[in-house]
Amino acid sequence: MKAFEAVQHYFHKAADQLDLPQEIRRLLIQPERELTVQIPLRRDDGSLETLVGYRVQHNSARGPMKGGLRYHHHVDLDEVRGLASLMTWKTAVVNIPYGGAKGGVTVSPRDLSQAEKERVTRKLVDAIHQVIGPDTDIPAPDMGTGHEEMAWIMNQFAKYYGFNPGVVTGKPVEHYGIPGREEATGRGVGLLTIKLLGHLGRKAPGTRVALQGFGNVGSHAAKFLAESGCKIVAMSDHTGAWHDPDGIDVKAALRHTLDNHGHLEGFEGGKQIPGEELLELEADVLIPAAIGGVINEDNAERIKAPVIVEAANAPVTPDADERLHHRGVTVLPDILANAGGVTVSYFEWAQNRQFYRWTLDRVRGELDRTLTHAFDDIWDRAKERDLSLRTTTFMVGIERVARAVHLAGVA
Template sequence: MQAFEAANHYFDQAARLLDLSDNIRTLLITPDREVRVEVVIEMDSGRLGNFLGYRVQHDNSRGPFKGGLRYHPAVDDDEARGLASLMTWKTAVVDVPFGGAKGGVNCDPTILSKGELERLTRRFTQKIHDVIGPVKDIPAPDMGTDAQVMAWIMNEYSKYSGFNPAVVTGKPVELHGSIGRESATGFGVALAVREMLGRTKRTVGGSTVAVQGFGNVGSHAARFLAKDGARIVAVADAHGGIQNPDGIDVEALASHVASTRKVGGFEGARPCSNEDVLLSDVDVLIPAALGGVFDKATAEAVRARMIVEGANGPTWPEADDVFNARGIPVVPDILANAGGVIVSYFEWVQNLQNFRWPLEQVRREQEQKMVDAFHDIFDISERMKLPMRTAAFYRAIARVGRAHALAGI
């Protein structure tokens, strides 16, 4: 099953409860626009580099298209289509006035020089500048991209449309970014863990946590949870994993990763495989890396008491069925990792106002949004006896469908 098919499978589970007509279902799942461009740059060696770039704009009934840009070898039109769809439902779940989009460039950013990355970014921006903008489509960082990439996009876009910092979010704070944006997704995941534990009469303090992926999302989630007293007992990245049943010093691990670029070799834990981390016997498992890590076999072997999805699309539908059958609650990606788009919304608002909020306000507003959305979805789940994923899609589809109906299809 591919990414877009999986997203539509989850859509259909909730749509059946809303008794949508076939025409409305087609309207809501069909992307509004799909762009594919060739991005040609001169490499440092003097040869030409040919890359494919994508931007899929799924739905803008509730506001401008919004979603990340990935630089990764797995980027293709189907992945962008599936993730753009998830962004539509994510923005609706947490009730921010955006639609959904996604895209990126098929490349391996780890083997590109900084100069090559800049040329690639500027050329890609030149190719899509007419379909993005502060009231059209607002990209943000995603896997393989960061604040520097957003700064290049903003600068290149300004050559066509003048000073418009709101064209992208996730920019450096020094270049009109928002304080708290870099850690926002991880903070949101930690909030989801806290609220889910609370609804099951437990606390973060004393809980055991395994984190698969120690990039921006996983590292910040681990930091916030450790600060609140959780014991982070296993961490993995693309190169392997580490375990320590007594708890891993997250700040020391972050320093180690900053210098070595991998969790392996950290002296405060023993090495293990990535699979060992996914199968850890813990209270909370956080998949925070690539999508599609849980298939049916892996789901049957998982020993965690709950799963909070930091990554986009980490669970294939057949695995989701296993988790539901086993009674393992899953806080879905369109809720759990929505902290990034919430603070992206705050950054966009600040840019439009030409005004900056302090960190305390950003965190307070983000926490309120996340907590309200979490309890709304949890209560729907309890009242209708649905998995939280189906409840989240149910809420999102109802909001998007209502926006279409009110505006006039």
Template sequence: MNALAATSRNFKQAAKLLGLDSKLEKSLLIPFREIKVECTIPKDDGTLASYVGFRVQHDNARGPMKGGIRYHHEVDPDEVNALAQLMTWKTAVANIPYGGAKGGIGCSPGELSISELERLTRVFTQKIHDLIGIHTDVPAPDMGTNSQTMAWILDEYSKFHGYSPAVVTGKPVDLGGSLGRDAATGRGVLFATEALLAEHGKGIAGQRFVIQGFGNVGSWAAQLISEAGGKVIAISDVTGAVKNSNGLDIAKLMKHSSENRGIKGFDGGDAIDPRSLLTEECDVLIPAALGGILSKKGVLILPDILANSGGVTVSYFEWNIQGFMWDEEKVNNELKTYMTRGFRDVKEMCRSHNCDLRMGAFTLGVNRVARATVLRGWEA
């Protein structure tokens, strides 16, 4: 089952639990708009190269559509559609005034120079600038993109519409970005995990963690969990996996990964087969890599649309159209409030609909979007 089919299945299960009208259900599932554009750029060697870009705008019932733009060679319409739909439910679970969208370009960013990436980003922005906007659709960084990418989008968009810093989030701080944004998704994972453990009378300290993925989310989650007293015993990335039953030195691992473009060769633990990571004995497993979450009978799963909502929540703080910037302590405190409240709301849906955490999250998100849709005047 591909990502779109899996996401749609979860939506339909939630819709059934909620007893949604069949016409409303169909309306919520169909994207508002799907965009596909060709982006042709001159390479540094003078040759021309073409890449396909996508932007799927799924729903705007609760506010401007919101979602990242990823640069990855596996970007395709089904993946972008699935991620756009997930953003709709994620922003609703977080209870921030956004809808859902997602975008991407099918490319391998590691094979492109900085100047080629800039040209590609600007051409993509030229193709979609009239379909995004402060009150319409607000992009953000994702896999293969970063704050510099957002700065290029902001600059290119502003050539057509005037200076518009709120058209993207995840910007450099010098251009109105939020303090704490880089760590936000990983910190959100920490806060959501704390809320889940607290339900069982436990805390982060003393728990054994295994983390799949050591990119932005995984590395920040590992660092923050370690600082909170958790023991991260195994980590993997695309280059390999490492294990230390006594706990990995995360600061040294981050330094090694930065200098060697991956964790392979780290001498602070034993190299293991990355495929075995998901079966390592631990208290908490955090899949922070590409698609798919562990699903196994008897394993309590914190749903992804709650666990990884920290990034979009801090994006909402950054989106502040008045341009007022919070200090980092306030950003982190407010993020904890939102993540903890989100977990509490999901648990309430679990109780009222007799379902697990994942379906509780989907039911919460779908219900909020459905209510907003009806309140705005939808008619069967």
């Protein structure tokens, strides 16, 4: 099942519960705009390469569209379309005044020098600047991009429209970014994991967590959970996976990645295991924080963790989700679990529009309040109707977007 098809599957399950008319479903599913652009890249060796970039703007009923920009060799229009749709529901679930969008370039960032990456980013802005902006569509970091790319986007956009830091979020603090943005997604994952454990009658201290992915999201989630008393029994990145049933020293892992270009390769804090084994370890919580589709019909029956928190986008396929649900596995879906990033992006955008700086304590406090309110609302609704957290989360998002469309007089 392709990315956009998977989102439609979840959408229709929730829409059935809401008795949403077919004509409204078609209106909400269809993206408002899809853009495919050519990006000429002059390589450092003088050769010319042509890349393909995408920006999908899914829905603007609740405000300017918002969504990340990823650089990855598997990026295609269907994936970006599916992720843009997820962003529409995600921003509605945490009740921030945004719609959904997503973008990407089909290229591996590891194959680009720093100068080449900057040229790609600026050429992308040249191609899409007419359809992005602080009141229209606001990009942010995603897989393969970070605060440097966002600074380049802000700078290139200013060449067309003048100083306007609200065009993009996830910028360096020195370039009108906000403290706490880099940690936001991972912190939100950690916070909601603790909230979920509490609602399930468990306590954080001693809870065994297996975490796939130790990039920006996974590392911050691991740090938050370890500080809360959880035991991180496994972690991985693209260079390998490590396991220690007595718990891995997260601080040591973080120090190692700082000294090793952000990679776990060579880490000696646990036994190295095949990457696919991490997902099937004995653990109380499994957090896939890397790429999509890692839990699927091939391995769903071998997943032992009774709780899964989706830190990555779409890490569980629909077929696997059905099997896990029937087995009684609790899955906290991505459109809530990893919503911390877009929530703090909203705070950054609001700060930029007001030309007023927020403190880190204020950012963390507002993030915790926003995510807690969203989680408690969804938990109560799920229990009231005996539905999965995923279906309930989609229901909340769809309800809010459909209501906004109706009130605007569009339907």
